[in-house]
Amino acid sequence: MPKTAPPDPPSAPDGATAARRRYGGVAAEQRADERRTRLLDSAMTLFAAQGYARTPIEQLCADARVTARHFYELFDSREALLAALYDRIIDELNSEALSALQAAAPNPQALVTRVVGSVMRHYVGDARRARIGVLEVVGVSAAMEQRRRAAIHGVARLIEQHLNQRVRADELPPRNYRLISIAVVGGINELLAEWLTAPNPPQIDVLIDEIALMCQALLTGAAAFAGSTAAAAPPHSMP
């Protein structure tokens, strides 16, 4: 029985591309957005609670009340979901840092303390955020590592730009501060990992004070090296 190919529907209902219908009173796009939001929320909770590696798609879908098919319409893979979540986390972190950096401060020391405090408090404010951003995205894949390192670069660049401002204000010797900035971000990241995994971590304020003090010490020491060896070193590559 030669069954002829089904006739092409008249209005090209590709499902994904065209002519999506309202359902339950909400537009197709909005429904997709809601699913996406639910998935991101579930991922935020489940990835933080039991780890990314131990959270199968099935569980994410169940928690978010989304079917597997819809999941794959929104994300190519579980890792893509993690990447989207991480991007959101890092975007918020950068916004927080930027606004804190631009706020007025009586003196440079106070600015450092304030920025460190507000950024850290924001990051740790939602425990899930820090846990995912610091611990869970680590080592997932080569692509994810690249993304993570790019995020570190982003934050480091904020620091570097601020240091360059201080150079222009003659508070610091002119120099390429790129690597130092990266090291600072790496150090803070390590301290956060420490804090997150410690059995009975101290108050977050202890950590914040420690970080702020470290930054101050670094700045004080750097200012003392005005005529040092590498002060006029050429700009580093390592992009």
Place this chain on the structure above:
Amino acid sequence: MPKTAPPDPPSAPDGATAARRRYGGVAAEQRADERRTRLLDSAMTLFAAQGYARTPIEQLCADARVTARHFYELFDSREALLAALYDRIIDELNSEALSALQAAAPNPQALVTRVVGSVMRHYVGDARRARIGVLEVVGVSAAMEQRRRAAIHGVARLIEQHLNQRVRADELPPRNYRLISIAVVGGINELLAEWLTAPNPPQIDVLIDEIALMCQALLTGAAAFAGSTAAAAPPHSMP
């Protein structure tokens, strides 16, 4: 045909526990050691070249000329092999750091520069070592992360002990330097990751100078904070 159970061999040839025979002129224990060494060497090369995640046991065995059965006699899993390799790497790193720290130096500044230089040069001397120790062990599993953090703690403890020596010599204000030490190790680690993944990294000496300078700045700054806020802070927990 009821085949009776095979009689227990008289001398308890458990294979693993007792009475192993010589073969090819070498003792059983030595044969196992050689297999173990070959596996560790192959792991060092393959994990560094193509990554831990993309190196199946089969390939390790083929490269090391060891069969899967022997692999499982020596290691419980692929991760156990990575752990053994990592332990070896970290042990060597600590030895290097310890001997560099105990060497005589004309002044404290020179000591820092020398220690940083020799440790870094050792670590990067074999590119496979740094790549595995810095990049590949990351995020493999919860157990592996714990091991990695323990290794960071170990190196940080060396730094901390050295700083406490300087406190006793009145070169630094008394204080708990544990978290700062951890942050320094984290920062260096991040710089190494940066260096290892950069498309065209600079000479390693550039990185070493940068790290040494950072340590100097940190020390100078810390010394300037003799009467600071957290100077007499109680010892942190976070074990």
Place this chain on the structure above:
DNA sequence: GGTATTTGATAAGACGTCTTGTCGGAATTA
């Protein structure tokens, strides 16, 4: 020389997850 052990190689089962496909039913538009 005969028997037992070790070895190397292959094969096959197990495992957990991803990914896609199908189905009836619900909601919507015409």
Place this chain on the structure above:
DNA sequence: TAATTCCGACAAGACGTCTTATCAAATACC
């Protein structure tokens, strides 16, 4: 009301790896 689209649930194939079992050949002991 009829046709269409969307939803939720289930299931089955695919995939890659781990892990164990089997077997013949090489080697050592008696």
